[in-house]
Amino acid sequence: MEAKEILDILPHFALEGRLTEAKELKSGNINATYRLALDDHGIRREYILQRINTYVFRDPERMMKNIAAVTDHLRAALLKAGEPPDRRVLRVIPTAEGKLLHTDSSGCWRVYPFISGAFARDTVDAAAFREVGRGFGRFQQLLADYPAERLYESIPDFHNTEKRYEQLSAAIKADAAGRVKEVQPEIQFLFAHRERLCGIVRLIARGEMPLRVTHNDTKSNNVMLDKATGRALCVIDLDTVMPGSVLYDYGDAIRFGASTAPEDEPDTGKIALDMEKTAAFTQGFIEETGGFLRQDELQRLPLGIEAMTGEVAVRFLADYLNGDRYFKINFPCHNLVRARAQIALLRDVESKREALQKMVDELIGL
Ligand code: GN1
Ligand code: MG
Numbered sequence: 001m002e003a004k005e006i007l008d009i010l011p012h013f014a015l016e017g018r019l020t021e022a023k024e025l026k027s028g029n030i031n032a033t034y035r036l037a038l039d040d041h042g043i044r045r046e047y048i049l050q051r052i053n054t055y056v057f058r059d060p061e062r063m064m065k066n067i068a069a070v071t072d073h074l075r076a077a078l079l080k081a082g083e084p085p086d087r088r089v090l091r092v093i094p095t096a097e098g099k100l101l102h103t104d105s106s107g108c109w110r111v112y113p114f115i116s117g118a119f120a121r122d123t124v125d126a127a128a129f130r131e132v133g134r135g136f137g138r139f140q141q142l143l144a145d146y147p148a149e150r151l152y153e154s155i156p157d158f159h160n161t162e163k164r165y166e167q168l169s170a171a172i173k174a175d176a177a178g179r180v181k182e183v184q185p186e187i188q189f190l191f192a193h194r195e196r197l198c199g200i201v202r203l204i205a206r207g208e209m210p211l212r213v214t215h216n217d218t219k220s221n222n223v224m225l226d227k228a229t230g231r232a233l234c235v236i237d238l239d240t241v242m243p244g245s246v247l248y249d250y251g252d253a254i255r256f257g258a259s260t261a262p263e264d265e266p267d268t269g270k271i272a273l274d275m276e277k278t279a280a281f282t283q284g285f286i287e288e289t290g291g292f293l294r295q296d297e298l299q300r301l302p303l304g305i306e307a308m309t310g311e312v313a314v315r316f317l318a319d320y321l322n323g324d325r326y327f328k329i330n331f332p333c334h335n336l337v338r339a340r341a342q343i344a345l346l347r348d349v350e351s352k353r354e355a356l357q358k359m360v361d362e363l364i365g366l
Contacts, residue, residue: 005106006034006049012095012102013111015047016040022049027122027221028237029327030056035114046114047093051107056155056326057239060108063154064100067238068092070143070151070213077142087115087226088234118224118233122262126280128225129257133284135223135232136215136249143213144292148243151213158216158240159248161198161311165191168318177323183336189343190314197310199303200247209297214244220257232284246297250285251304254278255312259345266337268344273305273352279359286363298364302356305349313342 006022017040025033025048032051037044052060071090078085093111095102102109124132157163172180172187180187190197203209215222217240224234256263258277261270286298319326320335327335349356 006036009049009102009106009109010036012104012109014094014096015045015111017043017045020044031239046116048112048114050110050112052101052110052239054108059152059154060101060103062152063239064092064110066152066154066241068100070146070238070241073146074139074142087118087224090234090236090238112236115224115234115236117227119227120221120224120236122219122221122256124220124225124257126274126277128230129220129277130280130284131225131230131232132220132223132253132257133281133286134288135225135235135284136218136253137285137288138232139215139235140212140246140249141288141292146213148211148213151242153242154239155242158242159244159308159311160201161307161314162201164311164314164318165194165198168314168321171318171321175321177321179321179336183317183320183339186313186317186336186339186343190310190317193310193346197307197314200245200307203300204245209245209247209300210294211243212246213241214246214249216240216242216244216248216252218249218253218256220253245304246289246293247300247304248308249304250282250301251306251308252312253285254281254305255309255342255345255349257281261341263341264334264338265341268340271341271344272348273345275352275355275359278305278356279363282360282363290364295364299360299366301360302353305356306346306353309342309346309349313339313346316342 003022007019010019015038017038019036020039021037023035025035030053034049036047036049054060057063074089075085078088090112092100093113094100100110200209215235217237222235222237223232224236226233258274258281260272260274265271316335316339320339324335329335
């Protein structure tokens with residue numbers, strides 16, 4: 001993306017000022033994200049401009065309606081709780097025509113104000129990870145009375161692990177990139193874990209796990225923390241807010257934020273679950289959600305870690321076999337490295353199953 005292209009996009013949005021800086025933020029795997037600074041008569045104003053990946057999000061207009069509805073609800077809930085919402089909830093900046101998106105031949109674009117005095121990180125220490133837990137927990141709490149069935153499913157069956165296995169089976173069958181022969185141990189490992197990893201799907205199907213409004217992409221870098229106080233301020237990346245299980249949000253957050261190594265660490269010997277970070281996140285999360293989640297949901301939180309770690313391994317491996325069409329990659333076997341890293345993490349999580357259950361049981365007073 002050239003600065004010139006950004007200059008072409010900006011006049012379509014209801015923004016004041018002249019562009020002075022544009023920087024691509026590379027941590028996301030799906031959309032293209034730019035942090036912009038504008039000079040508005042001597043005042044510096046910062047924004048996030050994103051090009052939505054329409055291969056992944058098939059109906060961006062409806063997705064943006066979800067985001068507008070959810071952020072309106074959050075804003076009202078914060079005001080009711082006596083908290084100024086400005087830095088605590090995303091705000092969609094409309095286009096000059098009053099729409100939520102600008103679409104032209106260069107893509108599908110949206111703008112949010114950048115939240116000032118805040119930061120988000122892939123890697124956080126235990127204290128900051130507790131805050132991330134509070135942030136995602138509070139998000140669920142503020143949305144607990146939002147009717148989940150009103151939300152559009154921006155990616156149908158996003159955390160339906162069973163469907164993810166079906167997609168992996170189809171990828172193996174098609175072998176579009178001729179890579180199946182290289183990944184036999186990974187395929188065997190993942191299929192041997194199918195029953196266990198589809199545990200949440202089974203609970204939902206049997207009516208034993210409620211559907212709530214969930215975020216569904218709870219990486220630590222999706223909570224902005226206040227630079228001044230270190231406290232959780234605002235949950236971002238609302239593209240996949242959909243009906244789901246609390247185990248998705250809890251499990252995905254732990255698999256990303258409590259691993260001792262990055263999600264794509266090539267040296268699998270470095271990958272383990274950090275129990276101190278896991279406990280810190282769990283405390284923060286339960287502090288905010290303990291009041292409305294059912295006891296059986298809380299007790300089952302550890303299953304979320306295994307299910308979300310295994311599910312994303314299935315997704316990375318399927319994308320590798322399909323020839324890397326979904327996730328952005330930085331080198332040719334990036335998706336395979338990611339899948340192997342998640343398998344290594346899953347092995348370690350499994351070995352800590354009892355300790356994880358004990359930790360959760362103690363925190364919920366069992
Ligand atoms: C994608 O792009 P990002 O970082 O928001 C993906 C998540 C995966 C994650 C793995 C819509 O998230 O489900 O867990 O990569 N988002 C989508 O890093 O597929
Ligand atoms: Mg995301």
